[in-house]
Amino acid sequence: MTRRSLLAVLGLLLAKPLSVLAAWNEQAFGAKTTADALKGIGASAPSPSKDIVIDAPQIAENGAVVPIEISSSIPGTSAIAVVIEKNPFPLAGRFEFKEGALPFVKLNVKMGETSDVRVVAFAGGKQFSATREIKVTIGGCGG
Amino acid sequence: MRFGFFLCAILSCAPALAQDTKKEIQKYQQMIADGSPVELFELEGEALWKKAQGPNNVSLEKCDLGQGAGVLKGAYARLPRYFKDADRVMDLETRLLHCMTTLQGRSREEATKRVFGNENQPSEMEYLSAWVASQSRGVKLAAGTSHPKEKEAFALGRALFFHRAGAWDMSCASCHGEDNKRIRMQDLPVLYKPQAARPIMATWPAYRVSNSQFKTMQWRINDCYRQMRYPEPKFASDATIALNTFLTVTAAGEPYRGPGTKR
Amino acid sequence: MAGPMKMRATLAGGGTAAAHTDVRVLMTHPMTTAQSGQALHFIQNITVKQNGKTVIEAEISQAVSRNPVFSFRLKGGAKGDKIEVSWLDNKGETNKIETAVA
Numbered sequence: 001m002t003r004r005s006l007l008a009v010l011g012l013l014l015a016k017p018l019s020v021l022a023a024w025n026e027q028a029f030g031a032k033t034t035a036d037a038l039k040g041i042g043a044s045a046p047s048p049s050k051d052i053v054i055d056a057p058q059i060a061e062n063g064a065v066v067p068i069e070i071s072s073s074i075p076g077t078s079a080i081a082v083v084i085e086k087n088p089f090p091l092a093g094r095f096e097f098k099e100g101a102l103p104f105v106k107l108n109v110k111m112g113e114t115s116d117v118r119v120v121a122f123a124g125g126k127q128f129s130a131t132r133e134i135k136v137t138i139g140g141c142g143g
Numbered sequence: 144m145r146f147g148f149f150l151c152a153i154l155s156c157a158p159a160l161a162q163d164t165k166k167e168i169q170k171y172q173q174m175i176a177d178g179s180p181v182e183l184f185e186l187e188g189e190a191l192w193k194k195a196q197g198p199n200n201v202s203l204e205k206c207d208l209g210q211g212a213g214v215l216k217g218a219y220a221r222l223p224r225y226f227k228d229a230d231r232v233m234d235l236e237t238r239l240l241h242c243m244t245t246l247q248g249r250s251r252e253e254a255t256k257r258v259f260g261n262e263n264q265p266s267e268m269e270y271l272s273a274w275v276a277s278q279s280r281g282v283k284l285a286a287g288t289s290h291p292k293e294k295e296a297f298a299l300g301r302a303l304f305f306h307r308a309g310a311w312d313m314s315c316a317s318c319h320g321e322d323n324k325r326i327r328m329q330d331l332p333v334l335y336k337p338q339a340a341r342p343i344m345a346t347w348p349a350y351r352v353s354n355s356q357f358k359t360m361q362w363r364i365n366d367c368y369r370q371m372r373y374p375e376p377k378f379a380s381d382a383t384i385a386l387n388t389f390l391t392v393t394a395a396g397e398p399y400r401g402p403g404t405k406r
Numbered sequence: 407m408a409g410p411m412k413m414r415a416t417l418a419g420g421g422t423a424a425a426h427t428d429v430r431v432l433m434t435h436p437m438t439t440a441q442s443g444q445a446l447h448f449i450q451n452i453t454v455k456q457n458g459k460t461v462i463e464a465e466i467s468q469a470v471s472r473n474p475v476f477s478f479r480l481k482g483g484a485k486g487d488k489i490e491v492s493w494l495d496n497k498g499e500t501n502k503i504e505t506a507v508a
Binding site: 022023024025029064065066069084087088089091092093094095096097098099100101102104105106107108109110112 | 426437439440441450451454456459460461462463464465466467468469470471472474475476477478479480481494
Binding site: 178179180182183186187262263352355 | 409410411412430432434436471472473475477
């Protein structure tokens with residue numbers, strides 16, 4: 001075994017224990033399709049809801065930073081997940097709101113191309129979702 | 144006339160964006176600015192401003208950016224301007240370099256070794272520019288126009304703006320000199336017109352989300368020249384300062400609201 | 407060595423039942439993706455605490471933009487409340503910041 005591959009194996013072995021310090025849904029985040037991502041977070045068939053508001057520009061000048069502001073007025077919303085359907089790994093994040101937090105988040109995401117952005121809200125043991133298309137363009141000379 | 148079409152072909156010129164497209168893009172720009180990493184660069188810049196460096200082991204806190212030694216409020220908005228101690232019109236980065244060499248005793252070579260950074264490691268100039276510029280928020284742009292050398296710089300800047308040269312025989316005006324043009328999805332501002340120059344000059348230096356880098360005016364001018372296939376301009380050269388002067392004077396009166404966040 | 411963070415926490419809607427605390431936090435982090443050809447390096451977990459109590463726990467992916475900026479809202483709140491935001495990335499690196507509500 002070369003030194004480099006030995007180091008790589010050691011690196012993998014060392015990396016493992018650290019990842020159990022905080023829960024991170026590897027299966028859901030590693031999903032390559034929206035269906036698998038939704039399954040991974042336990043929301044395979046969310047009901048459409050108008051009480052999830054996705055405030056985002058219809059057009060993003062650049063896919064590296066796409067601002068999205070999300071809020072849910074569904075009573076008892078305990079978590080919100082963001083799924084970018086056309087991204088190589090659609091699940092972008094899952095936010096759990098405990099007692100004391102409002103079901104609201106604004107974040108910047110990367111979008112590889114124009115895509116539907118699906119927001120899933122978890123409330124009272126049920127799942128709801130809303131979708132919004134965001135067009136990704138390129139501006140300028142690349143400078 | 145034919146040459147104009149040829150140029151358009153190179154630039155992929157197209158008519159300016161439709162109104163509702165423009166509005167959505169404005170919303171994008173507003174949302175990324177409200178919640179931008181720019182403040183992180185200002186923080187780092189403040190720390191660098193106060194850091195003792197160089198053979199003289201002093202900070203930049205006594206640097207005179209035109210409003211008095213150590214006076215930061217409104218200093219950026221009033222640059223470029225003539226400085227008697229250097230007998231030269233200077234923009235922000237040129238003046239920072241001046242303070243690095245005279246106050247801190249650093250060599251020009253060392254201080255300019257890495258003026259433009261990258262996303263993993265921004266440069267000292269970039270951090271400092273963010274900090275100094277942030278201290279001019281709300282102050283109206285008022286680059287110097289009364290001193291003979293300031294008038295000279297403006298005239299030179301204007302001449303350079305319209306002067307075609309380089310491998311592609313282009314000038315700034317090739318892209319920024321005609322109404323209703325865009326490059327891909329970005330409208331091209333006609334920079335010799337105050338109405339267009341004002342919002343631009345009020346938001347540089349800026350964080351570029353497309354490459355996660357904080358960019359300054361010296362960089363912006365440098366990169367425009369690169370895109371036009373000119374030889375690379377020298378950092379803090381008379382030409383770059385002149386162009387910066389021309390643009391800032393054209394934008395005079397606009398309240399500065401940077402550092403900005405741009406695509 | 408984690409880069410700087412910045413946070414601002416302010417009261418909103420003053421004095422009414424709808425009052426809440428706005429929290430905006432900036433993080434320095436490359437958030438590099440598998441696509442870039444570089445080693446995967448991104449924040450995975452974020453925790454928000456209000457006066458020592460965990461109020462938000464988030465798991466995020468490398469799809470979040472470089473140098474992440476988040477806005478959150480907390481119920482009620484008062485001036486001087488201690489807000490803490492911490493993060494943990496896939497390499498085990500962490501950082502945190504604490505601010506008092508203004």
